[in-house]
Amino acid sequence: MLARGTAEPAAPARRRASLPPRHLADLDLAGRKAAVAELGERGFRAAQLSTHYFDRLARDPAQMTDIPAAARERLVDAMMPRLLTPVREMSTDDGATRKTLWRLHDGSLVESVLMGYPDRVTVCVSSQAGCGMACPFCATGQAGLTRNLSTAEIVDQVVWFAGTAASGALTGAPARLSHVVFMGMGEPLANYPRVIEAVRRLTAPPPEGLGLSQRHITVSTVGLVPAIRRLTEEDLSVTLAVSLHAPDDDLRDELVPVNQRWKVAEVLDAAWDYAARTGRRVSIEYAMIKNVNDHPWRADLLGKLLAGRLAHVNLIPLNPTPGSRWDASPKPVEREFVRRLRAAGVPTTVRDTRGREIDGACGQLAASTSTVSAKTERGSTAVANGGWHSE
Numbered sequence: 001m002l003a004r005g006t007a008e009p010a011a012p013a014r015r016r017a018s019l020p021p022r023h024l025a026d027l028d029l030a031g032r033k034a035a036v037a038e039l040g041e042r043g044f045r046a047a048q049l050s051t052h053y054f055d056r057l058a059r060d061p062a063q064m065t066d067i068p069a070a071a072r073e074r075l076v077d078a079m080m081p082r083l084l085t086p087v088r089e090m091s092t093d094d095g096a097t098r099k100t101l102w103r104l105h106d107g108s109l110v111e112s113v114l115m116g117y118p119d120r121v122t123v124c125v126s127s128q129a130g131c132g133m134a135c136p137f138c139a140t141g142q143a144g145l146t147r148n149l150s151t152a153e154i155v156d157q158v159v160w161f162a163g164t165a166a167s168g169a170l171t172g173a174p175a176r177l178s179h180v181v182f183m184g185m186g187e188p189l190a191n192y193p194r195v196i197e198a199v200r201r202l203t204a205p206p207p208e209g210l211g212l213s214q215r216h217i218t219v220s221t222v223g224l225v226p227a228i229r230r231l232t233e234e235d236l237s238v239t240l241a242v243s244l245h246a247p248d249d250d251l252r253d254e255l256v257p258v259n260q261r262w263k264v265a266e267v268l269d270a271a272w273d274y275a276a277r278t279g280r281r282v283s284i285e286y287a288m289i290k291n292v293n294d295h296p297w298r299a300d301l302l303g304k305l306l307a308g309r310l311a312h313v314n315l316i317p318l319n320p321t322p323g324s325r326w327d328a329s330p331k332p333v334e335r336e337f338v339r340r341l342r343a344a345g346v347p348t349t350v351r352d353t354r355g356r357e358i359d360g361a362c363g364q365l366a367a368s369t370s371t372v373s374a375k376t377e378r379g380s381t382a383v384a385n386g387g388w389h390s391e
């Protein structure tokens, strides 16, 4: 509150790109033990807290009855500070697809999407608030980058949704979250160290981590070649997805502006080295945009580039984004594109796009709070209103 007599207005919310408080998911088990010891607690409390968080999916100190009541709150405050606050939840497909808009500690907003299928549960996570890659057909790219997420902010999106799945909220899907795709907001390889740490946390067995299979994690990139090469050296067997969208540099320079720096051939070379090293098939993502990249000759060129490689093509019908002048390709055009790729011997699928109705599909995450009252959003960063085009 202002002191009596001062006429000073409240300071305007400042845009700050600060990382959140430290959370146990930022640390490996040894780091957590050290942190707990610094709090004057016994080292084994780190494993107890970790079991609650990663294994029981519990965050409420009241549930942690194996920890003395006096220490619980203090440990939870210090090791499990609240990182994500749900601002809005939406669902579609009879509840099988859910999108949550989260507010971070500094007011930044990100979204993640949970998708239940008969045989698996997948979460699509954000790795950055906003994105600096500026792909013109993607809603996230229009607002620019606010900041990188911390390791724990990434992990916590998954752990929250693991709790949602475990509660049985996804009808017709398993109760265990099994797959993670880094296909939400942001360019994961531009937040490299934190994303790799997040992968390690998600795949370490409990209580160190969530115990997911590396093979069930997909990291999607615009094609940051040095980072793909670094990933190749990590000896992780995650799936690499490359957002190609055009087989020729002229068009890709426009659709994926980072192509001006690393060309199609260099990106694919790095992808083939990743495939050779890991034995994992690379996923080539290709949004089908009417009269832009869907020509038969482009299918043939793409087929030529990929034939005989450890790759498959995932075509994504373009999802509408506000202000975009582009449309999805008509189905017959899409079918012909698929036919030509398959004729070239390239395994090709068309993505079953989930979540369009809630702007939760690929490229639609803009962390818009247009339906959240301005009041609740005061003090948040510019992403709050910058997500949508309005021309």
Ligand code: SAH
Binding pocket: 133, 135, 137, 138, 139, 182, 183, 184, 185, 186, 187, 188, 220, 221, 222, 241, 242, 243, 285, 286, 287, 316, 317, 318, 319, 320, 321, 362, 363, 364
């Ligand atoms: N920055 C990373 C992670 C985002 S993944 C990357 O680009 O790979 C999101 C995927 O959806 C990417 O393949 C992206 O190119 C694609 N995409 C973006 N906007 C889209 C849209 N409007 N319709 C369909 N796919 C889109």
